[in-house]
Amino acid sequence: MITLALAFAVPVQADIQAPPGSKYTSARKLGRALSNILYGVIEIPEQIVRKTNTDGSKAGWSHGLVDGTRRAFKRVGYGFYELVTFHCPTFHGTFKPPYTRCGADDRIEMNPREGLSEFPPELGAESYFSHSRSQRW
Numbered sequence: 001m002i003t004l005a006l007a008f009a010v011p012v013q014a015d016i017q018a019p020p021g022s023k024y025t026s027a028r029k030l031g032r033a034l035s036n037i038l039y040g041v042i043e044i045p046e047q048i049v050r051k052t053n054t055d056g057s058k059a060g061w062s063h064g065l066v067d068g069t070r071r072a073f074k075r076v077g078y079g080f081y082e083l084v085t086f087h088c089p090t091f092h093g094t095f096k097p098p099y100t101r102c103g104a105d106d107r108i109e110m111n112p113r114e115g116l117s118e119f120p121p122e123l124g125a126e127s128y129f130s131h132s133r134s135q136r137w
Contacts, residue, residue: 024094024095024096025095026086026087026089026095028095029082029085029086029095029097030082030083030086032079032082032097032118032119033078033079033080033081033082033083033086034079034083035079035119035120036075036076036078036079036082036119036120037076037079037080037083039119039120040072040075040076040079040120041072041076042072042120042121042122042123043068043069043071043072043075043120043121044065044068044069044071044072045068045123046068046121046123047064047065047067047068047071048060048061048064048065048068049064050064051063051064051067052064071116074099074116075099075116075120078097078098078099078116082097097116097118099116100116100117100118
């Protein structure tokens with residue numbers, strides 16, 4: 001009976017394969033720092049386009065320019081901070097970025113009004129779906 005109980009108990013202990021936040025390492029923090037330093041200025045045209053799409057071109061070129069510049073300085077500043085401290089777990093004892101707002105399932109999501117995404121935005125058409133179809137014969 002004890003052997004049967006141990007046989008079922010041993011696989012149950014190996015349920016968690018990687019702890020939450022294990023993808024956040026010092027190497028990822030260093031890459032995030034370099035990315036924010038090099039590409040942080042992309043926030044300026046990104047916010048101009050976002051504000052133009054939602055509020056019109058006058059708001060895009062005024063409010064979008066100001067908001068994009070603010071976000072670019074914030075992102076580049078965090079980039080230098082993370083570059084200096086990439087070897088230390090500084091955010092609650094982890095290597096997670098301190099400037100994001102995390103959801104309930106700990107995914108980093110873009111929230112333009114409250115926080116920055118983990119990496120700078122990409123310019124151009126962003127598509128994460130394949131637009132080609134395969135032919136079936």
